[in-house]
Amino acid sequence: MRVACVQLNSRDEKAANIRAATNFITGAAAAGARLVALPETWNFKGGARGIAENAEDLDGPSSRVMAELAADHGIYLLAGSIYERTDVSGRFYNTSILFGPSGERLAVYRKIHLFDVTAGGVVYRESDTLIPGRDLATADIDGLTVGLTTCYDVRFPELYLSLALRGARLFLVPSAFKAVTGAAHWEVLLRARAVENGCFVVAPNQIGAYLPGKENYGHSMVIDPWGRVLAELAEDTGICVADIEPSLVDEVRADLPSLDHRRPDLYDLG
Numbered sequence: 157m158r159v160a161c162v163q164l165n166s167r168d169e170k171a172a173n174i175r176a177a178t179n180f181i182t183g184a185a186a187a188g189a190r191l192v193a194l195p196e197t198w199n200f201k202g203g204a205r206g207i208a209e210n211a212e213d214l215d216g217p218s219s220r221v222m223a224e225l226a227a228d229h230g231i232y233l234l235a236g237s238i239y240e241r242t243d244v245s246g247r248f249y250n251t252s253i254l255f256g257p258s259g260e261r262l263a264v265y266r267k268i269h270l271f272d273v274t275a276g277g278v279v280y281r282e283s284d285t286l287i288p289g290r291d292l293a294t295a296d297i298d299g300l301t302v303g304l305t306t307c308y309d310v311r312f313p314e315l316y317l318s319l320a321l322r323g324a325r326l327f328l329v330p331s332a333f334k335a336v337t338g339a340a341h342w343e344v345l346l347r348a349r350a351v352e353n354g355c356f357v358v359a360p361n362q363i364g365a366y367l368p369g370k371e372n373y374g375h376s377m378v379i380d381p382w383g384r385v386l387a388e389l390a391e392d393t394g395i396c397v398a399d400i401e402p403s404l405v406d407e408v409r410a411d412l413p414s415l416d417h418r419r420p421d422l423y424d425l426g
Contacts (some may be wrong), residue, residue, distance in 0.1 A: 159191045160184035160397045161360035161376035168202035184395045185229035193360045194236035196332040201366040211239040227259030236330035263295035265304035276336035307331035310345045320353040325405045329359040338373025351383040354409040381408040
């Protein structure tokens with residue numbers, strides 16, 4: 157199966173972001189990708205006021221464009237994430253949607269872990285505008301179970317183990333990972349999640365500045381279950397493409413059966 161990550165520098169011009177995403181999706185499909193993944197908040201990146209003005213319903217205009225592209229190209233398409241409207245005034249979900257080759261909605265995942273941190277002296281508080289999701293999400297792609305996650309989730313190995321125990325063999329990690337933390341942690345965290353679960357990882361990331369003093373890291377990548385980086389796009393917008401062999405999951409897990417060696421009877425995870 158050929159997979160592709162789309163790397164964007166999304167900003168506060170939704171129409172321009174949609175055009176850029178559309179062009180790269182079309183290019184990835186032309187390159188033979190069966191699964192194409194966009195980064196987190198692909199259709200809008202900006203401040204709180206802009207988030208409120210650009211949030212959409214689950215089946216809003218941005219999602220309709222993605223559904224049509226998936227159907228037109230006959231691909232699986234992860235619409236990285238959008239800001240989804242809720243019933244709570246001024247609060248939104250950060251929501252990923254996976255579309256199938258007929259444009260059907262296969263899975264919806266609302267980001268569980270919110271990025272409330274200080275990084276490089278800059279304060280980020282997603283909880284000021286976002287509501288955390290509560291449900292895990294998996295879906296089937298040509299017989300391969302994939303688990304949906306988003307950005308900051310990658311720091312919580314319990315989530316990925318839970319998805320692996322539900323049958324996930326590939327993790328989707330659409331992100332807007334910051335430059336300062338990305339340089340130190342991005343690759344090592346993604347490879348760790350791949351290795352400890354014997355899973356593929358497809359991680360499209362945003363790149364570049366989107367607000368003054370706030371910059372994303374890029375380095376979108378595809379990683380195999382042994383932790384090898386199969387493809388990476390470091391410094392620009394565009395796509396990176398890799399061919400994955402799902403049977404490698406079985407081979408790696410047979411040689412290194414760490415999932416079978418767990419001792420949950422001894423772990424205190426409270």
